[in-house]
Amino acid sequence: MYLFIKQHIEAxxxxxxxxxxxxxxLTVPILEKVAGFIKQAHVVIADCSGRNPNVFYELGMAHxxxxxxxxxxxxxVQDAPTDIRSFEFIRYTEDERVFAEKLDRALSQLLGNPFDDLYQHTSALFDEFxxxxQLALAKVTRDKFVADAAIRARTSGIPxxxxxxxxxxxxxxLMVDGPADLDVLDKMKEWIQQRFGQ
Structure with a gap:
């Protein structure tokens, strides 16, 4: 699960x-190493499965x-210790896509949504294009762009x-509302080469 989470979050x-x-x-005791990571972290993701006492110690440190x-x-969730049962959990036994969406929402609230800036930036480039x-192309909604960009980011990342x-x-x-025909995509490719060079 860790590798899936790491790859998804970093994309x-x-x-x-x-x-x-x-x-x-590292050549330091594991507790020191973990404490160092927690001190440096902006957000901590804690896997509370199996009631691992080490995780709860680290969770206490983070709090x-x-x-x-x-x-x-x-x-x-009802299997979690009473002290933390009132917190919201994201279950990862669900569909990976559902889990990833819930994780994205939680992290977006804490870190901000990386697709907001990407939408603004890409929208300005689209207007320039x-x-x-001299094309009268309709622009997608922000929500549609964010949904499509999130899928693309999983494989390509966000520059x-x-x-x-x-x-x-x-x-x-992704800014073109509806299917983009080949002529539009060719013009887009040509414009990108003219605007940014080879």
Whole structure:
């Protein structure tokens, strides 16, 4: 589950690095290493499955340091210890897509939505493209763009804001409302080459 979560988070939130406390080999006691990771973390994801006492110790540490925590589990919520049962859990025995969507929503509330800036940036490029090519293309809604961009980000990631050419190549076609015909895609490719160079 960790590798799925890591790959998904790093693709969806490109500015975020997802690390596990026991992932790296360091010459310090594991508790020190985990405590260091928790201190540095912006958000802690705690897998409470199986009532692992180490996880609950680390969860207590995260709460003591006022770190935002996202709780996940494979267990039924009523099986969680009484002290944390009132918190919201994300169960990962559900469909991976459903789990990923719930995780995205939780992390977006804590970290912000990376697709908001991407939409604004791509929308401005789309307006520039339409004006340059004198095309009367309809633009997708923000929600439709975000849904499609999230799917694309899982395989391609999200380029940094300064990587405009990569943003244009990957995400500009998603701005067209409805199916984009080959002529439009060819014009888009030509415009990207003119605007950003080879």
């Amino acid at each position: 969806t939130f490109p500015e975020v690095s997802c690390e596990r406390g026991d992932d790296r080999i 003591a340091l006022d770190k935002p925590v996202v709780l996940i589990t494979a267990d039924e 339409r004006t340059s090519k 940094k804001p300064e990587e405009e050419k990569a943003i244009a190549k990957l995400y500009l076609p």
